Amino acid sequence: MTGMPPAIRTDFPYETTHTDVRIPLPDGTRLYARVWRPLTDEPVPALLEYLPYRLSDWTAPRDWQRHPWYAGHGYASVRVDVRGHGNSEGLPGDEYDATELADGVEVIDWLAAQPWCTGRVGMFGISWGGFNSLQLAALAPEPLKAIVTVCSSDDRYDNDVHYMGGSVLAVDMHAWAATMLAFVARPPDPVSAGEGWREMWLNRLEAVEPFLHTWLAHQTRDAYWRHGSVREDYSAIKAAVLAVGGWHDPYRDTVLRLVEHLDPARVRGLIGPWSHQYPDRGLPPGPAIGFLQETLRWWDQWLKGEDTGIMAEPLLRSWISASHPPATVYPELPGRWAGEPAWPSPNVTVVPYAFQGEPVVVDSPHQTGLDAGRFFPFGNDADLPPDQRDEDAKSACFEFPVTGGLIEILGRPRVRLRLRLEVPAGQAIARLCDVAPDGSSTLVTRGVLNLSARKGRDRAVPWPEGATEDVTFELNGIGHTFPPGHRIRLAVSSAYWPWIWPRAESAGFTLEPVGSSLELPVRTATDATDAVDRAISFEPAEQAEPMGVVSPVTLDEERPERLVIRDVARGLWRLEVDPRYGGTRVYPDGLEFTEDALETYTIQESDPLSATARSDWRIRLHRPELAWDARVETRSEISCDVDDFITSNEVICHDGAEVVFHRTWEKRIPRTAG
The missing domain is CATH 2.60.120.260 (Galactose-binding domain-like)
Known part of the structure; x- marks a missing residue:
């Protein structure tokens, strides 16, 4: 079920072009990047989105909604794959590790030095890309003047996928670690990576270590979690910050903390009714807004020096939902916008x-x-x-x-x-x-x-x-x-x-x-607050022309998204979750990409030691014209006894009919606090 779809925009102030490049790093590693630019002889500011999620396939449909739009409005908009992911060279590391952030600084400096760039850089992203936007802003590279961070966190321990209130987040500590294990095991694409794709793939696979091992080894907020948590020193952030979240996203409290702790002359907060999505995508719950236009006001203000009026907006604009009956999906929630002059608010x-x-x-x-x-x-x-x-x-x-x-x-x-x-x-x-x-x-x-x-x-x-x-x-x-x-x-x-x-x-x-x-x-509510609230408005959602990815109908029977099974005699409960990240899709260049995942959670109603989580992934990347057929299968499990978490992870990778990698990790991790 979807809300109102965004309008498709093709008449931009600038014609655009795009090209794929490799950005060199000091150690010789090259990061794979796609650059959309306006056709102009004048240098323009650059915008960066920096992710491990594969610009050549997994995020490509979303990338095409926004990067060409920014280019059409006078920005060089750049999407870069993190080291060891997608078609970037090097080996993968932990999330937001020091190498990823150091590479990000190098990318920002490289963008600023290009002849087509004014030297002023902005950065944006959702989730992982929102996290590292904040973290790179805290490192304060000189060219980085503004960021838009969406559905991200300033607290990697207590406001991320690992822990909540000091407790282990079983549902996403495990599921996201399992997802990233499957993601990092995907091969480079020979069309983009060239003949060396298989050697790159095998080198990566040898370096893989399940994230779960590290995350469970740190069950309190220690130095591991303080790294990358900008709440440790908000004053380190020099760039202007537009912080965006949704009331149905688990990271929304970060927006409240950022507008409280950052310089009010350089921060604005926006929280809508949304889920873990960009607010222009029209996915429930809505209403969607003209988010790209709103961010353009931010970029023009801070990267082009234009007074767009965005700093005259309330410090925090938030959606206040009207009461509504319970449901598992809402195309749009009833409610209204409200504006606060400060946070905590005098209202x-x-x-x-x-x-x-x-x-x-x-x-x-x-x-x-x-x-x-x-x-x-x-x-x-x-x-x-x-x-x-x-x-x-x-x-x-x-x-x-x-x-x-x-x-x-x-x-x-x-x-x-x-x-x-x-x-x-x-x-x-x-x-x-x-x-x-x-x-x-x-x-x-x-x-x-x-x-x-x-x-x-x-x-x-x-x-x-x-x-x-x-x-x-x-x-x-x-x-x-x-x-x-x-x-x-x-x-x-x-x-x-x-x-x-x-x-x-x-x-x-x-x-x-x-x-x-x-x-x-x-x-x-007062007459004054009502006047501020009524003045808040957004343009309708719009995006660039879609990439043209096709999701074919398959013969597979569609399973439920969430299925609860009860064994009455044993008092055993089982929850099966299909995360539905993408399914099967065919790209305009002929790539066939298929992924299937199932998460399973079981527990006996009177025994806390019966808790078990399991995640199974299957991914296939197929190019018929090249006779290229790569497959990844992963299995991740976690259970516990009185003393330990007991983890098991397995990765199997195929190049055609050949098994090129198979490894299993079995590990016990002491239960100390979580």
């Missing part, structure tokens, strides 16, 4: 809601969380959480009726919980829900705390057995309106599988309502 007041009642034992069955939805919504039909009534029934719930006028919240809710534990470890999960008069429960936002991380994410402090303590943690940021007649529900559980990996020794906790509370960031 937002923290309002406490005290819990009532007697102490309650919270010992949720371990399948609690199967209705959490996808950690990374991409705009698919089964991404978002369904009705939360089943999850609420496995939680301790505290309700607050909405009387009088509506309650509009903007920011990060906070919970204060008074807990008693009889064991040294546990986890608390809080979900904020909007309960309609018919009883339906819509998830608004949520937060997690590994109780051993209550003193800080950089340490693990066991809970004194039998002791009562107060803990405080924030939920993810949100903009939402609770209407009169509804109820605000705060649901607290001790399990949240498969988002959160269960602690082996967890036995729930006792929650004491006296001393516990929910704090909501309530936004108060």
Whole structure:
């Protein structure tokens, strides 16, 4: 299901051309790049998008939506593959490692030195490309004057795919490590890499190490995670920053932190209703906006010195959703735009809601969380959480009726919980829900705390057995309106599988309502705020002409995106997830690209040590005209016992009928904190 598709633009101020080049690095490695340029004799600023995701195939359809558009508006727009990926030379490394960032600085300097460039460079990207845009901005290469960072994080430990509230993110720690194992095993394309493609491929494969090993080896916020986390020193960022997120993207809190901590004269924040996608793509939930036009205002302001009015916009523009019934997909969400002059906003007041009642034992069955939805919504039909009534029934719930006028919240809710534990470890999960008069429960936002991380994410402090303590943690940021007649529900559980990996020794906790509370960031409307809000507008979404990739119909039966299976007799629950990244597609140059993935999560409802995650990938790249047929198969599994995480990874690569690489990794990693 999709929202309103973007308009296709072909009448640009400049005619354009594009060419593939190799950017030399000091050690002799050459990075593969595609450069779109306006046809003009005058030098222009350059824009860089820098990713490991293969510009010649995997991101090519998305690249063609925006890079030619920027070139048509007077910019050299450049897409570069990270070292060891796609058709770039060299060996792959860890995500955002020092080599990747040093290479990025060299690329920026190379762009600035080209005769067709004015010497001023901007950088943009979503997810990985948004991360390294921020990280390179913190290194402050002189030519880098502005960035647009979309769906990215300033905190690699607690706001990425690895950990949440100090707990291991089972759903994406494992799934993304498995995805990257499959991605890094893909071969270079002989059309672009030349006759040496196979030697490049084999050298890469010999260097592969599953990311999962490294990520699980660092279960608290240590030096490994501080590297690349710009929250460690916001003042290092000198470039102007346009920070963009979506309320259905897990990284949206970074936007709030960036507008709070960066120089307000050089930062603006934008949070819409979107998932983990560029806001012009028309993927649900919408509405989409003219994002390319909005970023052009940013580039013209900071790279061409034009006053585009973008710095007169509110510091933070955000979408505040109206109340809506639960659903796993929304083409468009009801709501409106709101503007804040500062963050924290003078329009937002923290309002406490005290819990009532007697102490309650919270010992949720371990399948609690199967209705959490996808950690990374991409705009698919089964991404978002369904009705939360089943999850609420496995939680301790505290309700607050909405009387009088509506309650509009903007920011990060906070919970204060008074807990008693009889064991040294546990986890608390809080979900904020909007309960309609018919009883339906819509998830608004949520937060997690590994109780051993209550003193800080950089340490693990066991809970004194039998002791009562107060803990405080924030939920993810949100903009939402609770209407009169509804109820605000705060649901607290001790399990949240498969988002959160269960602690082996967890036995729930006792929650004491006296001393516990929910704090909501309530936004108060005035004539002045209404005037600012009404003035916010965006042009309709538009993009460049599509690349012309075809997705053929196959005979394979389409499986469900998310399928829950229950073995009633054994108390066993199984979640199967098809991430649906791309399927089969045929490119204009004849490349046939097929990928298929299935993630599986199983748990026994009364046994935290039964948790198992598995991911299987199959990828095929085929060029019939060259008789080239390369295939990659990977398998990744993780389980646990009391002492260790137990991981198993396998990669098999074929060149035609020949198996050219086969390796299995078996590793036990001590459970220290996560």
